[in-house]
Amino acid sequence: MITTPEKTNYQETSTYADVMAFIDVAIAGEDAARLISMGKSVDGKDIPVVVLASPMVNSAEEAKASGKPIIYIQGNIHSGEVEGKEALQVLLREILKGDKKHLLDNQILLFAPIYSADSNDKMEQGRRPSQEDSPVETGIRPNSQGWDLNRDGIKMDAIETKALIQNIIVPWDPALFVDLHTTNGVWHGYSLTWAPSYHTAGQKAPYDYTWDKILPEVTDKVLEKDDVHLGPYGYFYTRREGWPIKSIYTYNHHPRYLVNQFGLRNRMAILSEAFAHERLYQRMNSTYAFVREILEFTNKNGQEMLRINAEAEQAAIDDVISDAGKVQKGVRFEMVPTDEPVDNYRIYNYLETTNEKGQTTYLRKPEIITLKDVVNYSAFKPTTSATLPRGYVIPQELTHIVEHLKMHGVTVETLTKNARATGEEYTATALNKSSRPFEQHNMATIEGSFSAAKKRFKKGDYYVDLAQPLANLIFYMLEPESDDGLVTWNFFDEYFQQAGLEEKPVAYPIFKYFELN
Template sequence: MKKCLSPLFALFALSQVYAQQKFITKYELSGGSETATYEEGISYYKELAKTFPEIEMKTFGSTDSGFPLHLIMISKDRDFDVASLKSQGKSFLLINNAIHPGESDGVDASMMLVRDLVSNQKKYQDIFDNVIIGVIPFYNIGGVLNRNSTSRTNQNGPKEYGFRGNAMNYDLNRDFIKNDTKNARSFAEIFHYLDPDIFVDTHVSNGADYQYVMTMDIAQKDKLGGVLAEYLENTMMPYLFEHMKSSNYEMIPYVNAWGNTPDKGYPQFFDSPRYSSGYTALFHTIGFMSETHMLKPYKQRVESTYAYILGVLDLMAKDGDKIKALRSKTKEAVKNQKKFPITWKLDKSRHTDLTFKGYEPEYITSEVTGLERLKYNRKKPFEKVIPYYNHFVADIEVERPDYYIIPKGWHTVIDRLKLNQVKVEQLQNDTILEVEVYYIDDYSSPKGPWEGHYFHRNVKVRKVLKEVSFAKGDYMIPVNQWVNRYIIETLEPQAVDSFFRWNFFDTILETKEHFSSYVFEDKAIELLKKDLELKRKFEEKKRNDDEFSKSAYAQLNFIYMNSPHYEKEHLRYPVFRYTKLD
């Protein structure tokens, strides 16, 4: 006797069939060879949201292209109030797609996954019961609109795709900390709106050839630190690697082998805060960049990205409460943390053994240049254990002050702090405070720009304690917040991606006034007569420095720079460290 379907089950089945037929993607229609345009993708999500009340489509701010940034939210109970959902104990996942629009795998994987989740809620009940999903369908909208089929020279499909640079030709995966672009500022708004527990940024790799379709660029555990790092290392990574293996897309850590072949080992990619996962780590969100292999067929890359995101969701459905608890514990701990690393170095004395499936690298004669060239021989696959250097140690550490004080004129910095949820206070009166002052003793800069900046390296500072006058309205940044890592890693000038390194304070590196030698000669005589200590230093330098003793200008400049005429702002870093006396 044939059993009848229950009305509820029949409704679910009908919904699934309807969704699969109506919401078939361009990727599926093309047999896995094409990706959706911006217009097609946004239209697709709008229709999904109209059909399924479990989806809400929001817009945030703007991008450099003039279009807003979209956020697709999925909530089983049709509740899209973040505060309400957090109070119910829901976990949050944020997926970011098309940061590099030529790397479109996540665009198509997300479109299908969102459809499959909402149209087959019974199958994915655990995910729906526990996880709120946010998807940015296209982050680099300007790049998506700049569609072509040639710029990804090394990549195997799709037929057409977007361009890496955004509407202002920025690489957005270098802009998370500096927020130069409207895209980055709108992303920060979304990120802090959701405060996600896990973040996934979808990419396609460049570099070496090997057997894997999917690699994973993992949040650096030492930098993430504490209980979150322990969970990442001992639970999350093993789970995801096993999930991908069972999905027939065995995965390995991102193959960071630039300039070398991976068969002899490679270091973990260091995700500083300019990158998405390094930025999210400042706010105690575990971040990943999925990195499919550029030479694998597009269909395999999209399928592996789909499987990867689904694995993250499965883990969150299972471990969501634990992840939230670890994040809460970390947020509380960082409020009282006394010492913070601001630069890191690779620990080459330690490594993890990694079973790696690659292809034999060979060096043959180039038909183009006649010189030696590298070629991976796919007829010679290998499996061997290689060293994976995934340990980093703190290089420079700083003690936190009670406050950073920033004069109100530096509004570009203040704006970024506020955007990233930093609580600020303002002085109510003019005042004089004894503070720690940094002076920039040395730095180096490139000859050409990079991402619109002349990024400073090898920064050397000198710290002195002195009294400084501050004005009413100047900003005090209390360093007792759960965003302390963001505060310290942007405001400490030597930090790896500090605002100083990104040229936010370059005007202090130049003088605005100077002297005419023929006029200053007479003042110099007066200064040496009045300041015997200055005279002693001057004479000593003349005796010990031959070049100095032969240069009239150098001698006058020495006296000038050690006189009251020398402007106090020159090389004085305008972010001051203040600690209250006990």
């Protein structure tokens, strides 16, 4: 019941075998805990998920029927960022053997401490220089197939992503998803920074609740109980803005990031980023405190969270029913400031100086100061929009698109007779592919335009009625000009090549309908 860092004076992090042995001991003889496998990794390791519930539930169906919120928390999506893996083991110990049993009164918890199971054990020194070899050795960032698991939420190339979406996210339907990371090295003044799920084309209410209520309350509680400072996630650039800085900037909005995808699923999510420059024991402490207070909050407010999520889901469906063909929704976005700046932003102080070339440069000083009214670029506004349809028709030969949508939990139906559709057809004039691979994809950007159209479809073709819970995610994936949709991730490259797009305009094969009969 002692973690590897605790045994080694925080010089080492847990191996896969260490985590599995810890889980086995922790849950032995406990009615409130059981171990399930999310799926197997490429190297054949079971990806462990500990189910914590009182009374215990034996399936996702039982969990949802209980009426309790399900909270999913994962560590080790990037194997060099180890404190989430360790903090979840400590929390497991305290819930089952210590003084945190009450956290199971009103919720069901799913802990996945070692999501990237294979890469965890491929340890070497110097992989995370900003962590200053604390621990001495860590695993590698990509999974065994070479993919970054936190860029895989839409394309689902990785075996781990398929397992997570199909075996956890879709059947268990967590009300809140928490993803535990470490920053890559920005010198802000917080022990941990956080971000909500950026909703973009989704419903705003789950984001608002996370941003306005969960994160402020949790931040205050951690400061009060642990004297640990938490704050908003963001990078800053002294070279661009000089000193003092004027702005901070979050990461982008794409649903390829798992936290962001939850905004399109009408659910809440939180990104946790421990401060890389602190020692491992400090990063474990801040991550532990953050997750502990999140669970205190969800245990107290879970029913309100379920209500907000359900209302957002119904609003997404109602929008389709009432406004299909009438309103525009964003498909490409740019980062903009939030309405309110960050007051009292904590940051290491800097000294302005001149180098040997006479250039102004900045040296970081040891003390932390606070800056007033720092502009927070953590919002997004659409730069390109598309008409919200009632649904989409997919030709029967595009079975790979249909199967991919189903893996995400989308309901796809088959036409039982010939049908006529009225809506919009997109005519592509070019498909521009990046010359530099990203995540083993030469990402694509389409050019073209929509026009009003009527089309006939055959029995056996597929259709997606957008009046369903995942309406916003479907819209983002299937709209051709989306900045993180299936066109972007090369799902239609072969179709456009065979159709001769290089020589002539070609219709995008998925028809956007307003009426289908």
